[in-house]
Amino acid sequence: MKRKVVIGFLGSQLDSGLGAARWDKWRPTVSLAQHDDLQVDRLELLHDVRYLALARTVQADIAQLSPGTEVRLSEMNLANPWDFGEVYGALYDWLKTYPFELEQEDYWAHITTGTHVAQICLFLMVEARLIPGVLLQTAPPRRQGSQAAGSYELIDLDLSRYDAINTRLRSARQDAVSFLKSGIATRNPRFNALIEEIERVAVRSTAPILLTGPTGAGKSMLARRMYELKKSRHQVSGAFVDVNCATLRGDGAVSALFGHRKGAFTGAAMERAGLLKTAHQGVLFLDEIGELGCDEQAMLLKAVEERRFLPLGSDAEVQSDFQLIAGTNKDLRTEVACGRFREDLLARINLWSYVLPGLAQRREDIEPNIDHQLAIASQELGRQVRFTREARADYLGFAQSGEALWSGNFRDLSASATRLATLAENGRIGVELVQAEKARLRWLWDKHPARDAASDVSLHDLMGAAAEQLDAFDRLQLQAVIGICRQQASLSEAGRALFNVSRNQRAVINDADRLRKYLLKFGLTWEQIRT
Structure with a gap:
């Protein structure tokens, strides 16, 4: 008692x-x-x-x-x-x-x-x-x-x-939102609204949460912050268990997630509790959940719904009460349509679903994030590191432009900050160092497949004989536009990527409508170029 x-x-x-x-x-x-x-x-x-x-x-x-x-x-x-x-x-x-x-x-x-x-x-x-x-x-x-x-x-x-x-409680909630953002004063309105809702869900709900977004968008960090917020409110007492499902294969996947009995298979010399059991009374974060096999998906569905499961080689069920946060860089609806992901599991984990935008879709947040990354690098190096005024303007001008792809998202930004801080003389990042860093990033992104996307576009397949009537200028421009469109998840995101500079100079911003009208000049629709 x-x-x-x-x-x-x-x-x-x-x-x-x-x-x-x-x-x-x-x-x-x-x-x-x-x-x-x-x-x-x-x-x-x-x-x-x-x-x-x-x-x-x-x-x-x-x-x-x-x-x-x-x-x-x-x-x-x-x-x-x-x-x-x-x-x-x-x-x-x-x-x-x-x-x-x-x-x-x-x-x-x-x-x-x-x-x-x-x-x-x-x-x-x-x-x-x-x-x-x-x-x-x-x-x-x-x-x-x-x-x-x-x-x-x-x-x-x-x-x-x-x-x-409840003024003090509202202040405490604002502190919680800031905590989820690692204290970074982000400026993107859509992202800020997203985090505010996630804060409410994190402290009120124990239902599964699905985080979708490109690799490096911060899904793992956000999941850990949600766990720490819940722990500070005494809502969980167990551990935070972080699992990358892309590393799990075959019987090893079942054993790692659900545990096994001694002798369950060749090499099982001792009993293993499994990661789901380790997460009891805590939070289980399954990153890249779309990589799980069909058998593991079925076992996970039972574990989420009933809080119990069978370890490999066992006849007795094990109980584990955990909250599931899932992460993926895939559209699981497409995976369901292709038969690679269970529809019933998606329905179970899709109660709270959030799409985290990549860094290229949050260019106004690059400045506070580079300051945050430099502060982390400074702490690790044991010395204060700062930009000169000219170097800061040069770096941000490049980082916030369409030339910067940020294909690795925050991993690219963190690596860039680490290089700048490490090479800074007397803690000062000058223009010369920024120029060298820009060259490194250009080299990194030149090797990224996204840069060659335009060469993969066949206008003849899309337009038939009408493609032969285009000037070389229009043909090359249209190929480049379609290449970028095929990298984006929606018409709006493609418009933001293509009109990233001029959109800030317009009184009314409607990137999707601008892009739709451009495509219609050539008799094309968004659905056609995405097929």
Whole structure:
């Protein structure tokens, strides 16, 4: 049975009394030790230094009534106990360092004592899961009598009506959003809106989450941040297990994910728990989930739906309660249509689905991200590294232009920052160093297949004899446009990639419409060039 831990404020009036007459009245905190059907194992009693003598008397009285109850006194000195901000801040700071042990202890927040402001703050702390427990209300007996215990009740309230005083909670939520973005002040409106919704889902839902996006878009980092956010709210107690499904093949995949019994196959010299079991009470991140084989997909579906599965070679099911976050750089709908991914598994993991844009689709976020990467590189090198003004303008001008493909997304940006920081003389990145780095990136992207996409475009296949009527200028331009379109997931993304400079100079931005009209000049549609 779990230990019962009560957190509450000392009541300077209700708990008062230092003489023998104190036993003739009901005292809420002391009454916690007077119930025959309630054994409190530990009481965290918050008090002002001015009432230390009263706190010690209450501590001694509880020890007399219930020797098995440990009473810990914690000073919380408030200049104004009726000031909401001060009380909330002090309680918040105390809880941040409190060692909650959810597997061994249940927590009750005692809301009978303290000022009304203190009681409201306890309400909010329980609602926000900063106190991972329930509310405890005590009441005096109908008739006063010697050592009367009164009554107690556990309360689960809907605190939505307190939204008007949730300013601090909104601030905490903004902090959570910033945490998911690693503290980077991103500027892309669509990405920021995406992260704000993910924050709400992360702290409210335990359903599977699907993150789709190109390699290097930050799926793994975001999944880990979501786990850390949930752990800070005491919503998970297990580990974060990160698995790249592209590395799992054959029987080894089943064994790695679901475990095996000793002797289940040749070489199985000892039992293996498996990664799903390791993720019990935690988060399992399956990156590149589209690479899983059909058998593993079927076993995973059962594990997600029923929280149990069969290890390889075992007749007994194993239970594991984990939250699944899946990542992929493929469109799983296409994989389903091609018979490579189970439709029922996609339906199960697609409740919360988010597409993370690549760095080339978030060019306004390159500046804060390069600053963040340089800060990381500076910390690793043990010295501060910064651009000169001219070098910064030169680097950003290139990085935010259409010439910079960022095909490796944030991996390319991180590598670029590391090179610049390592080669910087006296911690200064100059124009000459930036010029050399630009040459490196051009060389990297010249070898990327995306640069040769235009040569793979056959206008004759698309347009028939009409292709022969085009000038060389129009033919080369159209081939290049179609090559870029075939690298993008949608008409809008292709338009943003093609009009990345001029779009910022227009009062009304409609990249998809501009691209559609350009294609129509040649009798082509988006569907035709994507087929």
